[in-house]
Amino acid sequence: MEAAYGGFLRRCAEAAERLSSLFREKANVLVVGHNDADALSSLGILCGTAHLLDATYVAVSVPRMEEVFADESYREFDAVVFVDMGSGYLNLIGERISAPVLVLDHHKPLPVERPPNVFQVNPHDFGIDGSTMVSASGVTYLVCRNVTEEARVYSPVAVVGALGDLQDKDHGRRLVGLNELVVREAEELGLMRVEEDLILYGKGFRPIHEALASTNSPFLPGITGNEAAALKLVLSAGIEPRNGDSWRTISDLSPEEKARLVEALASHLSSVGAPQSLMSELTGYVYELTGEEPGTPLRDAREYATLLNACGKTGNAWIGISIAMGSRGWVMREAERVLAEYRSSVARAMEFAMRREVREEMRNIVVLKGGTEIDPRQISSVASILSSSNLLPPDKPLVALAQEGGIVKVSARASSALVEQGLDLGEVMRVAAERVGGRGGGHKMAAGAEFPADRTTLFLIEVDGLVGEVLARARAGKQLRLV
Ligand SMILES: [Mn+2]
Structure with missing residues (x-):
């Protein structure tokens, strides 16, 4: 398997050499990442490796690139490493930073000349799809394992990041490509076990009905967010929800009981008219971190990702980074508190998003108008959850908006069917945002943008038009590029 990725893995080894010499020379290194689960996993792996080598570093998590350049403090460092971001900003980075820069990213790079001080590791440069084959945490891991063998303990964290970025798109929600290579290394080290099972949130530690009601990915109409309905379902399956004084968990169920629950x-x-495809998302490959305490959210890689995401999206990135680096104890207790608060605030945002009147159908897109009711930091979670529900027309991408101050933050999602027809939401967001004085980009299925709030209508018209154009031409059998 390694052979197929030779060029990319050699690039990782080259980046590792640069990183090791920075670490060995005790250079003052600034490490910058985004604030989602993949980014915090990447930051954890990189900082953990720096820590193993007793290197000097400062890590920051930012919601957007512009914040890095909001003041001049980045100039105080001997080198800058970007994880899970940077490939879309090579121009800006080259203009602003004169120190050596390392970019470890999986977003599609801009087709621009590479600034001489920037060394980029990006799967797209090697014909490897960065939206399904490897995430930033995988890229960072594949670099760091060349810096020191000891960094291999972070292989499960790399898997967490990939699942946080929803890269489990293969049949049975399996990770493939370079992600699979990382999974295999984690298994060989005895740090991970992969099994086919039910994929429900908190199946190892929550009462069965609570696990059902807290499952957001996929969104289960009538069950997600409704514990009473979930309990009724458990009872209707003839499953005893309690064992004496304590609630049973899904992990406690016998295979026969699990089958009844699935039925x-x-x-x-x-x-309730949900599509059949929903069921196939409920069972599949479960990635278990065998080194973690059973009954904690860290034992299941998808739940671990939710916990990191909660930290990143509530201004508690440092907690997530520490967890990914390996801290437990009181840091873990803080993380669990943040997670609980985050889940209830997402539940409130979802309740708002479920109201019919906040969704507007345009010719080619569905718009969710979150206004100031939805926290912009949560709009991507809300968009992901909503797009996995059956409430939206499958032939139109979702464009979810939330506003803070004078800035609108957008998170867009498209079905794989639309992507197969040629839609690239990252491209659509980039072009539409630039036309209204904002910035956008991302992956084909999931992308985002930001722009001044007074341009909202204009932006939506641009997006609607671009999506319509791409789909019409793709349907006519032609391949085209925007702009
Ligand atoms: Mn990512």
């Missing part, structure tokens, strides 16, 4: 869920979902 009850399937018949519930078909009775």
Whole structure:
């Protein structure tokens, strides 16, 4: 398998050499990342490796690139490493930073000349799809394991980042490509076990009905967010929810009980008109971190990702980075508190998003108008959850908006069917945002943008037009590039 990725892995080794010499020389290194689970995993792996080498570094997590350049403090460092960001900003980085820069990213790079001081590691440069084959945490891991063998302990954290970026798009929600290579290394080290099982949130530590009601990915109509309905479903499946004084968890169920639960869920979902495809998302590959305490959110890689995301999206990135580096104890207790608060605030945002009147259907897109009711830091979670529900027309991408101050933050999602027809939301967001004086970009299926709030209508018209144009031409059988 390694052979197929030879060029890319050699690039990782080259980046590792640069990183090791910076670390060995005790250079003052600034490490910058985004604030989602993949970014915090990447920051954790990189800082953990720096820590192993007793290197000097400062890590920051920022919601957007512009914040890095909001003041001049980045100039005080001997080198800058960007993780999970940077490939879309090579121009800006080259203009502003004169020190050596390392970019470890999986977003599609801009087709621009590479500034001489920037060394980029990006799977797209090697024909490897960065939206399904490897995330930033995987890239960072594949670099760091060349810096020191000891960094291999972070292989499970790399898997967490990939799942945080929803890269489990293969049949059975399996990770493939370079992600699979990392999974295999984690298994060989005895740090991970992969099994096919139910994929429900908190299945190892929550009461069964609570696990069902807290499952957001996929969104289960009538069950997600409704514990009473979930309990009714458990009872209707003939499953005893309690064992004496304590609640049973999904992990406690026998295979036969699990099968009954699946059957009850399937018949519930078909009775509410949910698509059959939903069931196939409920079972699949489960990535278990065997070195973690059973019954904690860190034991399951998808739940671990949710915890990191909660830290990043609530201004508590440092907690997530520390967890990913390996801190436990009181840091873990803080993380669990942040997670609980985050889940209830996302639940409130979802309740708002579910109201029909906040969604508007345009010719080619569906718009969710979050206004100031939805925290811009949570708009991407809300968009992900909503796009996995069956409430939206499958043939139109979702464009979710939230506003803070004079800035609107956008998170857009498209189905894989639309992507197969040629839609590239990252490209659409980039072009539309630039036309209204903002910035955008991302992946084909999931992308984002930001722009001044008074341009909202204009932006939506641009997006609607671009999506319509791409789909019409793709449907006519032609391949084209925007702009
Ligand atoms: Mn990422």
